[in-house]
Amino acid sequence: xxxxxxxxxxxxxxxxxxxxxxxxxxxxxxxxxxxxxxxxxxxxxxxxxxxxxxxxxxxxxxxxxxxxxxxxxxxxxxxxxxxxxxxxxxxxxxxxxxxxxxxxxxxxxxxxxxxxxxxxxxxxxxxxxxxxxxxxxxxxxxxxxxxxxxxxxxxxxxxxxxxxxxxxxxxxxxxxxxxxxxxxxxxxxxxxxxxxxxxxxxxxxxxxxxxxxxxxxxxxxxxxxxxxxxxxxxxxxxxxxxxxxxxxxxxxxxxxxxxxxxxxxxxxxxxxxxxxxxxxxxxxxxxxxxxxxxxxxxxxxxxxxxxxxxxxxxxxxxxxxxxxxxxxxxxxxxxxxxxxxxxxxxxxxxxxxxxxxxxxxxxxxxxxxxxxxxxxxxxxxxxxxxxxxxxxxxxxxxxxxxxxxxxxxxxxxxxxxxxxxxxxxxxxxxxxxxxxxxxxxxxxxxxxxxxxxx
Amino acid sequence: xxxxxxxxxxxxxxxxxxxxxxxxxxxxxxxxxxxxxxxxxxxxxxxxxxxxxxxxxxxxxxxxxxxxxxxxxxxxxxxxxxxxxxxxxxxxxxxxxxxxxxxxxxxxxxxxxxxxxxxxxxxxxxxxxxxxxxxxxxxxxxxxxxxxxxxxxxxxxxxxxxxxxxxxxxxxxxxxxxxxxxxxxxxxxxxxxxxxxxxxxxxxxxxxxxxxxxxxxxxxxxxxxxxxxxxxxxxxxxxxxxxxxxxxxxxxxxxxxxxxxxxxxxxxxxxxxxxxxxxxxxxxxxxxxxxxxxxxxxxxxxxxxxxxxxxxxxxxxxxxxxxxxxxxxxxxxxxxxxxxxxxxxxxxxxxxxxxxxxxxxxxxxxxxxxxxxxxxxxxxxxxxxxxxxxxxxxxxxxxxxxxxxxxxxxxxxxxxxxxxxxxxxxxxxxxxxxxxxxxxxxxxxxxxxxxxxxxxxxxxxxxxxxxxxxxxxxxxxxxxxxxxxxxxxxx
Ligand SMILES: Cc1ncc(COP(=O)(O)O)c(C=O)c1O
Numbered sequence: 001x002x003x004x005x006x007x008x009x010x011x012x013x014x015x016x017x018x019x020x021x022x023x024x025x026x027x028x029x030x031x032x033x034x035x036x037x038x039x040x041x042x043x044x045x046x047x048x049x050x051x052x053x054x055x056x057x058x059x060x061x062x063x064x065x066x067x068x069x070x071x072x073x074x075x076x077x078x079x080x081x082x083x084x085x086x087x088x089x090x091x092x093x094x095x096x097x098x099x100x101x102x103x104x105x106x107x108x109x110x111x112x113x114x115x116x117x118x119x120x121x122x123x124x125x126x127x128x129x130x131x132x133x134x135x136x137x138x139x140x141x142x143x144x145x146x147x148x149x150x151x152x153x154x155x156x157x158x159x160x161x162x163x164x165x166x167x168x169x170x171x172x173x174x175x176x177x178x179x180x181x182x183x184x185x186x187x188x189x190x191x192x193x194x195x196x197x198x199x200x201x202x203x204x205x206x207x208x209x210x211x212x213x214x215x216x217x218x219x220x221x222x223x224x225x226x227x228x229x230x231x232x233x234x235x236x237x238x239x240x241x242x243x244x245x246x247x248x249x250x251x252x253x254x255x256x257x258x259x260x261x262x263x264x265x266x267x268x269x270x271x272x273x274x275x276x277x278x279x280x281x282x283x284x285x286x287x288x289x290x291x292x293x294x295x296x297x298x299x300x301x302x303x304x305x306x307x308x309x310x311x312x313x314x315x316x317x318x319x320x321x322x323x324x325x326x327x328x329x330x331x332x333x334x335x336x337x338x339x340x341x342x343x344x345x346x347x348x349x350x351x352x353x354x355x356x357x358x359x360x361x362x363x364x365x366x367x368x369x370x371x372x373x374x375x376x377x378x379x380x381x382x383x384x385x386x387x388x389x390x391x392x393x394x395x396x397x398x399x400x401x402x403x404x405x406x407x408x409x410x411x412x413x414x415x416x417x418x419x420x421x422x423x424x425x426x427x428x429x430x431x432x433x434x435x436x437x438x439x440x441x442x443x444x445x446x447x448x449x450x451x452x453x454x
Numbered sequence: 455x456x457x458x459x460x461x462x463x464x465x466x467x468x469x470x471x472x473x474x475x476x477x478x479x480x481x482x483x484x485x486x487x488x489x490x491x492x493x494x495x496x497x498x499x500x501x502x503x504x505x506x507x508x509x510x511x512x513x514x515x516x517x518x519x520x521x522x523x524x525x526x527x528x529x530x531x532x533x534x535x536x537x538x539x540x541x542x543x544x545x546x547x548x549x550x551x552x553x554x555x556x557x558x559x560x561x562x563x564x565x566x567x568x569x570x571x572x573x574x575x576x577x578x579x580x581x582x583x584x585x586x587x588x589x590x591x592x593x594x595x596x597x598x599x600x601x602x603x604x605x606x607x608x609x610x611x612x613x614x615x616x617x618x619x620x621x622x623x624x625x626x627x628x629x630x631x632x633x634x635x636x637x638x639x640x641x642x643x644x645x646x647x648x649x650x651x652x653x654x655x656x657x658x659x660x661x662x663x664x665x666x667x668x669x670x671x672x673x674x675x676x677x678x679x680x681x682x683x684x685x686x687x688x689x690x691x692x693x694x695x696x697x698x699x700x701x702x703x704x705x706x707x708x709x710x711x712x713x714x715x716x717x718x719x720x721x722x723x724x725x726x727x728x729x730x731x732x733x734x735x736x737x738x739x740x741x742x743x744x745x746x747x748x749x750x751x752x753x754x755x756x757x758x759x760x761x762x763x764x765x766x767x768x769x770x771x772x773x774x775x776x777x778x779x780x781x782x783x784x785x786x787x788x789x790x791x792x793x794x795x796x797x798x799x800x801x802x803x804x805x806x807x808x809x810x811x812x813x814x815x816x817x818x819x820x821x822x823x824x825x826x827x828x829x830x831x832x833x834x835x836x837x838x839x840x841x842x843x844x845x846x847x848x849x850x851x852x853x854x855x856x857x858x859x860x861x862x863x864x865x866x867x868x869x870x871x872x873x874x875x876x877x878x879x880x881x882x883x884x885x886x887x888x889x890x891x892x893x894x895x896x897x898x899x900x901x902x903x904x905x906x907x908x909x910x911x912x913x914x915x916x917x918x919x920x921x922x923x924x925x926x927x928x929x930x931x932x933x934x935x936x937x938x939x940x941x942x943x944x945x
Contacts, residue, residue: 045796059546089520275778334731
C-alpha cells in the first residue's frame with residue numbers, strides 16, 4: 001500500500017485495541033447518508049515507475065526556447081548547490097518553526113535571510129516571506145493604509161508602469177477592505193513629476209514606486225520620495241532584488257529613504273517553473289514593524305545564555321490576534337527563502353553586482369542588435385535590465401513567428417499599455433551570449449519579413 | 455551542544471571562491487551616478503564549501519518528517535514522497551516561463567487539468583481553481599467568491615461570516631481581509647457546533663459560515679446537514695476549511711455535506727512538503743453556484759489543447775490572486791502523489807490515518823491520559839488535556855512538548871484549539887508504524903511519571919536540543935531581527 005506501513009498483524013492488533021471489527025467501523029459517526037464507498041472518478045493507483053514514465057513524457061511535451069522574456073520572471077543561473085541543499089529532508093520536510101528548540105536550523109536561516117534582505121534594500125527589518133511579488137505588493141498597500149499618518153485615506157498612489165498582473169492581483173486582494181489604487185500621471189515611460197500638482201488637494205496613504213519599472217524605466221525615485229514624504233505619505237518601493245545589487249537601494253531614496261520595500265524574490269535562485277512557487281519579500285523601517293504582515297524571526301537567549309532564534313512579534317499574526325491580525329497569511333514560501341538565502345551566500349555582494357551588471361550589458365547589446373533592423377526603435381532610455389522596443393508592425397504575430405523559431409522574443413505590451421503602440425518588452429539576462437543575441441537578431445529580421453545579411 | 459556560527463561571522467572581506475557570477479564586472483557607463491548604489495549590499499563573502507557546510511549543518515539542527523515522528527495536529531505531517539519532488543523538478547517543468555505561449559507548456563497544463571479533475575472527484579464539486587498559494591489564500595478566495603455571489607444578486611448587506619470558536623486563526627483573519635465581520639459561535643460539550651447559537655447568529659447579514667469537518671477538535675460534526683440547512687435557509691453559503699480532508703478522503707464529500715466551496719491544503723492531504731513554513735497550495739473547489747466567480751487563471755481545454763483561462767473567459771471571476779499561476783511546482787507534486795495513490799490509495803489514507811489516531815487515543819486513554827472528547831470517535835486527530843496533571847504537578851502542556859523533543863519526537867500542536875485547556879492536538883497520520891506510535895505512548899507516560907516525581911527536572915527540558923528553552927519575552931522586547939557586525943551595522 002503506498003506509504004502505509006501496516007502489516008496484517010498490525011492492523012488486527014490495532015483494531016482489537018480500539019475494539020472495532022474493521023476500519024470502516026471507525027467512520028460510524030459520519031451519518032450514513034453522507035458516506036461514499038469510494039471515488040469512482042479517480043483512476044487506479046500507479047507504480048512509481050509508471051508515474052515516472054508519465055511525468056517524463058509530460059515534461060518532454062513542453063517546448064524549450066531561447067528566452068528573451070522577462071516581465072517579472074527571469075532566467076538566471078542557479079548554482080547547483082542551491083537546490084541540492086534546499087531539498088535536504090531536514091529543510092524540505094520540516095514544518096513552520098513553532099517549536100523553536102527543534103527548528104534552530106530553519107530559524108537561523110531565516111534570521112540570516114532577513115539580515116541579507118534588509119541590507120539589500122537598505123531598510124531596518126524584513127519578514128520571513130509572503131506568497132509572491134504581487135501579494136507582497138498588495139500587503140504593502142494594506143500595511144501602509146494601517147500605518148499612514150494620513151489616517152483617513154484608503155487610497156494608494158501607484159506608478160502606471162508597475163507590473164500589470166501584480167496590479168490586478170492587488171485589486172482582488174484590496175477590494176474587500178475598500179483600498180483603492182490611483183494611478184500617478186506618466187509620460188515618457190515613467191512618472192511625470194510636472195503633472196503631480198493635480199494630486200496636491202487629495203489625501204493618499206502611500207505611493208508605490210517600481211524600481212526599475214515594468215518597462216525597465218528608472219522612475220524619479222528621489223524626487224518622488226521627497227514629494228510623498230512632504231505630503232505625509234509613506235513610500236513603498238517595489239523592486240527587483242537583483243537590480244538593486246547595482247541600483248540605489250530604497251533606503252537611500254530621497255532625503256529619508258523609502259518606508260517599505262517589497263518585491264518578487266524569484267530572481268534569487270528560484271526556477272521559472274510556470275510562475276511558482278516563488279516568494280514575496282518585504283522589509284520596512286523599524287518603526288513600522290508592528291504593522292508588518294507575515295512571520296518574523298528574532299534573536300534571543302536560552303536559559304543558559306546561549307544565542308538562539310525564535311519566531312517573534314507573533315501578536316501581529318492570525319493564530320494570536322485572529323480577526324484583528326495584520327494579515328490572514330499563515331503558511332508562507334519558506335523553502336523558496338531557503339534557496340534564496342543559499343543563492344545570496346554563493347553570489348556574495350560582488351557576485352550579485354556582476355550578475356546585475358551583466359544583465360544590463362546584455363540587454364544593451366540586445367537593444368543595439370535589434371535596433372539595427374529598420375523600423376525597430378528603442379522607445380525609452382535610460383533603462384535597466386529590460387527595455388521597450390517599438391516594431392514597425394503589430395507585436396503578437398511577430399512573437400508567434402519567433403516562438404515557432406524557438407525564441408521567446410519578449411512581452412507584448414499592447415494590451416496593457418496601448419499608448420506605447422507596437423511595443424515589445426525585451427530582456428537578456430546574464431545567461432544570454434553574443435551568439436544568442438545574434439540568433440535573435442536574425443530571427444527577428446525574418447519575423448518582420450526582412451532579408452538580413454548574416 | 456551543537457551550534458553553528460552565523461554565515462556573516464564566517465565571512466572575510468575579499469574572499470571570492472565562486473564560479474556563479476560573471477568573471478568580470480561589465481562597465482555601466484550609460485546610467486547617471488544618482489541612480490546607482492554607492493555601498494555594496496552587505497552579503498557574506500564565503501567560499502562554496504563554507505556555504506555547503508553551513509547550510510548542511512543548519513539543516514541538522516532541525517526536526518523534520520524525514521528524521522522524526524511529527525504528530526503535529528491540524529498539520530498532517532505525513533511522509534512527502536521523494537518522487538514527487540524529483541518529477542516536479544524535471545528540467546522540462548522548471549524551465550517554463552510563466553508568460554510563454556500555452557503551446558509550449560502543454561505537458562504542464564495537461565497535468566494541472568488532470569489535477570483539477572481529480573480534486574473535483576475528491577470533493578464532489580464541479581469547479582476548481584488551483585491558483586491559491588496556501589490554505590489562507592484559498593479561504594480568501596472562498597469568502598471573496600461568497601461575497602461576489604451575494605453582490606451579483608444585489609444582496610449587498612451580507613457582511614458577516616460565522617466561525618466556530620474552535621476555528622483556525624486564519625478563518626476569522628480571512629473574514630477581516632475580505633471586509634467582513636467574523637461572528638464567533640461556541641462549541642457544545644460534545645464537540646459539535648452549538649446549533650442553538652448558530653440559529654441565533656444567522657440572519658439577513660449572514661454571508662456564510664466557515665467550518666472544518668472533522669473540526670479542529672478531532673471529531674466529525676454529525677449535524678452538518680442540519681447546519682447546512684440553517685445557513686442556506688438564512689441566505690448564507692457554507693465554506694469548508696479542507697485542512698482536515700485527510701480524515702475523510704474517499705469516505706465523505708464536502709459537496710455531499712452541503713458545502714458550497716472548499717479549500718484543500720495540498721501540503722497536508724496531498725503530501726507536498728511544508729518546507730520549513732511553505733510553500734503550500736490552497737486550491738479551491740466550488741459547486742455550480744460559485745463556479746463563475748472562481749479566481750483565475752484556470753486550466754481549460756479548447757480544440758484539443760490546454761489553455762489558461764483568463765478574465766475574457768471568466769468575466770465574473772473574483773480576479774487573480776498572484777502574479778502568475780500560483781504555486782505550480784507544488785501542484786505538480788500533489789498530482790504525482792495522487793496518481794501514485796489512485797482511488798483505492800486515497801481511501802486507504804483516511805482509513806489508516808483514522809486507525810492510527812484511534813489506536814493512539816485508545817492507548818493513551820488506557821494509560822490514564824484525559825481525552826478531551828472521550829465519548830466521541832476520534833477522526834484523524836484527537837486532543838488530550840493535561841489540565842489535571844498541571845493541577846497536580848504544575849507541569850504544563852508546554853513542558854510535555856519540550857520533554858518530547860528530548861525523547862526524539864516532535865511535539866504535537868499545543869494550546870490549540872483555544873477552548874481546551876493545556877491541550878495537545880495529536881495527529882499521527884497514516885504513514886507511521888504501530889511501533890512508532892507505541893514508542894510515543896511510552897514517552898508520554900515517562901514524561902508524566904517525571905512530572906509527578908520531579909517536576910523541576912521536567913521543566914528543564916529540552917536538554918538535548920541545540921538550544922534550551924528560549925526567552926521569548928526578550929526576543930519581543932529587545933528586538934534583534936537582523937545581524938549587525940560588532941562595528942555597527944553591516945551597511
Ligand atoms: C484548520 C486549518 N485551517 C487553515 C489553515 C491555514 O492553511 P495555510 O497555513 O496553508 O494558510 C490551517 C493550517 O495551518 C489549518 O490547520
